[in-house]
Amino acid sequence: MLLISCVMVKGGFTVGQKHSAQKLSVQELIQKSSGKKKKKLIEKMIPIILLLIASVSVLTTFGIVGTLIVETVIFFKEVKVTEFIFGTEWFPFANTEQLFGILPLIAGTLKVTAIAVVVAVPFGIASAIFLSEYASDKSRRIIKPILEVLAGVPTIVYGFFALTFVTPLLQQFIPDLKIFNALSPGIVVGVMILPMIASLSEDAMSSVPNSIREGALAMGSTKLEVALKVVLPAALSGIMASIVLAVSRAIGETMIVSLAGGSTPKFDFNVTESIQTMTAYIVQVSSGDAGYGTTIYYSIYAVGFTLFLFTLLMNYLAHVISKKYREEY
Amino acid sequence: MRYVNHEAVVKKMNKRLIVNRIFKTIFFAATLFALLVLGVLFYRIISQGVGYLTPEFFQNFGSRIPEKAGIKAALIGSIWLMCVVAPVSIILGVGTAIYLEEYATKNKLNDFIRMNISNLAGVPSVVFGLLGLTIFVRALALGNSVLAAGFTMSLLILPVIIVGAQEAIRAVPQDVREASYGMGATKWQTIINIVLPSAIPGILTGAILALSRAVGETAPLVVIGIPVIVHFLPDNLLSQFTALPMQIYDWAKRPQEAFQYVSSAGILVLMIFLLIMNSIAIFIRNKFQKRY
Numbered sequence: 001m002l003l004i005s006c007v008m009v010k011g012g013f014t015v016g017q018k019h020s021a022q023k024l025s026v027q028e029l030i031q032k033s034s035g036k037k038k039k040k041l042i043e044k045m046i047p048i049i050l051l052l053i054a055s056v057s058v059l060t061t062f063g064i065v066g067t068l069i070v071e072t073v074i075f076f077k078e079v080k081v082t083e084f085i086f087g088t089e090w091f092p093f094a095n096t097e098q099l100f101g102i103l104p105l106i107a108g109t110l111k112v113t114a115i116a117v118v119v120a121v122p123f124g125i126a127s128a129i130f131l132s133e134y135a136s137d138k139s140r141r142i143i144k145p146i147l148e149v150l151a152g153v154p155t156i157v158y159g160f161f162a163l164t165f166v167t168p169l170l171q172q173f174i175p176d177l178k179i180f181n182a183l184s185p186g187i188v189v190g191v192m193i194l195p196m197i198a199s200l201s202e203d204a205m206s207s208v209p210n211s212i213r214e215g216a217l218a219m220g221s222t223k224l225e226v227a228l229k230v231v232l233p234a235a236l237s238g239i240m241a242s243i244v245l246a247v248s249r250a251i252g253e254t255m256i257v258s259l260a261g262g263s264t265p266k267f268d269f270n271v272t273e274s275i276q277t278m279t280a281y282i283v284q285v286s287s288g289d290a291g292y293g294t295t296i297y298y299s300i301y302a303v304g305f306t307l308f309l310f311t312l313l314m315n316y317l318a319h320v321i322s323k324k325y326r327e328e329y
Numbered sequence: 330m331r332y333v334n335h336e337a338v339v340k341k342m343n344k345r346l347i348v349n350r351i352f353k354t355i356f357f358a359a360t361l362f363a364l365l366v367l368g369v370l371f372y373r374i375i376s377q378g379v380g381y382l383t384p385e386f387f388q389n390f391g392s393r394i395p396e397k398a399g400i401k402a403a404l405i406g407s408i409w410l411m412c413v414v415a416p417v418s419i420i421l422g423v424g425t426a427i428y429l430e431e432y433a434t435k436n437k438l439n440d441f442i443r444m445n446i447s448n449l450a451g452v453p454s455v456v457f458g459l460l461g462l463t464i465f466v467r468a469l470a471l472g473n474s475v476l477a478a479g480f481t482m483s484l485l486i487l488p489v490i491i492v493g494a495q496e497a498i499r500a501v502p503q504d505v506r507e508a509s510y511g512m513g514a515t516k517w518q519t520i521i522n523i524v525l526p527s528a529i530p531g532i533l534t535g536a537i538l539a540l541s542r543a544v545g546e547t548a549p550l551v552v553i554g555i556p557v558i559v560h561f562l563p564d565n566l567l568s569q570f571t572a573l574p575m576q577i578y579d580w581a582k583r584p585q586e587a588f589q590y591v592s593s594a595g596i597l598v599l600m601i602f603l604l605i606m607n608s609i610a611i612f613i614r615n616k617f618q619k620r621y
Binding site: 039042043046047049050051053054055056057058060061063064067068071122123126127129130131134135143146147149150152153154155156157159160161163164165191194195198220222223224225245248251252253254255258259279282283286287292300301304307308311312314315319 | 342345346348349352353355356357359360362363364366367369370373374420421424425427428429432433441442445446447448449451452453454455456457458459460462463464467484487488491515516517538541542544545546547548551552553554574577578581582589592593596599600603607
């Protein structure tokens with residue numbers, strides 16, 4: 001009996017030695033299964049943590065809308081809503097009677113935006129047609145990065161350029177032009193949004209399938225006719241969306257108009273005199289020392305809220321255009 | 330009998346071809362316009378600014394006298410700012426992108442998050458400044474510090490980083506993920522060990538481009554009240570500071586002509602800063618980009 005058990009133990013021992021690798025892996029398995037709870041916990045926790053991280057962007061939106069609304073409400077306790085929306089005079093720094101009618105600021109913003117659109121849309125779409133329909137691969141490879149550089153130039157640099165180069169240049173042709181005006185920042189904002197229109201429109205045109213182009217070419221069309229009569233209509237929704245997005249960028253543009261636009265809001269259509277946009281007003285107040293809690297302090301939130309609504313509307317419009325009128329191939 | 334008047338066709342065709350050629354030239358000229366503007370802009374800034382790029386320019390603080398004005402505080406300040414913006418925005422952005430690409434199912438909450446991000450991308454930077462002023466500077470009482478400005482900038486570039494990271498993660502083919510699951514890896518293990526390593530070049534490229542936008546952004550800094558003339562360097566995250574675009578803004582506003590040249594020099598420094606960041610991005614893209 002003893003002998004047998006001894007043999008058995010011995011046998012067991014040898015077996016154990018022989019298969020130690022296997023045994024270890026079994027041990028590992030056991031360890032793993034005991035660690036599985038921890039792993040399962042991680043697998044469960046990770047999506048929750050990531051969701052929390054993702055909610056930061058939602059919180060940001062709520063933060064923006066919340067602060068704008070709260071502070072704007074305080075502003076409207078001191079200034080009538082109707083005076084703010086319909087007032088045609090904006091004199092927040094007046095000693096006797098402050099006037100808060102936002103129309104002059106909106107007029108300034110719209111003047112700059114309109115000039116920018118006049119500059120950017122023809123040049124942008126023409127560049128897009130050239131890049132998508134005419135340019136060889138090689139020239140496209142050179143031009144597109146340069147457009148990207150143009151899009152990446154900080155707006156403060158554009159502002160400096162508008163103030164020190166474009167304005168003096170324009171003054172040679174228009175002697176009446178003031179140092180601060182709407183024309184020069186408008187043109188420069190146009191240059192700033194040009195790459196955006198060009199590259200988004202080019203994307204829209206490139207996504208028009210080649211078979212349609214070839215069909216038109218086979219019917220005897222020239223490249224121009226293909227571009228204007230076939231590709232452009234097919235890509236129209238994308239092009240319109242790109243223009244609307246660019247307009248939204250122009251409305252929100254701050255530093256160019258702060259540096260070159262001036263700080264005298266006027267409710268008219270004159271582009272040669274000093275203006276002020278909504279964005280430039282916010283910058284003017286916050287770079288000066290408007291005391292915390294004054295009406296002027298709260299006015300920047302009311303102006304900011306108006307600006308926010310404008311850009312939101314534009315972005316929504318772009319979204320609707322690109323979704324509703326997209327042609328599917 | 331001739332069915333086609335060959336001469337008339339050639340005549341008409343020639344006219345159309347000429348119109349085509351004229352328009353081709355017009356389109357090309359329009360494209361050149363953008364390049365021309367860029368050329369003039371760079372030429373002006375380099376020709377005006379290069380004379381002021383002396384060693385003293387990098388050693389001096391801001392000053393009211395153009396000859397003594399330097400960029401030291403602004404340059405160091407911008408680097409401090411990036412040290413806050415880079416980790417905060419990349420962690421938040423990549424986390425959100427992973428959630429949206431790997432975990433989010435199609436439901437109302439996730440649709441809302443997606444829509445929200447694309448809306449956030451369209452909000453003007455000056456409005457982000459108002460957010461920073463109210464929440465970080467006043468409510469959290471961080472003052473006009475590196476941290477307050479860094480958080481504001483991080484939120485501003487967050488949508489750009491998220492979209493870039495989403496694209497990079499989407500570009501990792503499904504097969505690789507399936508192979509990883511087949512080896513018994515869990516979802517998170519697959520993401521950490523397989524998906525992220527191959528998506529990282531794309532993520533970093535997008536992130537650096539977004540960060541270079543943050544370097545040049547001025548409006549939020551003005552709104553949260555970053556001072557312009559600072560005679561000390563920041564020593565912790567809560568100290569005051571100034572940044573390159575703020576300094577340039579201040580110089581550009583000054584009436585003396587000499588400050589024009591100083592601003593040009595400042596812009597040159599900013600552009601070199603951006604150039605270095607973009608080169609790093611291109612280097613990463615070319616060196617580590619995996620193609621499947």
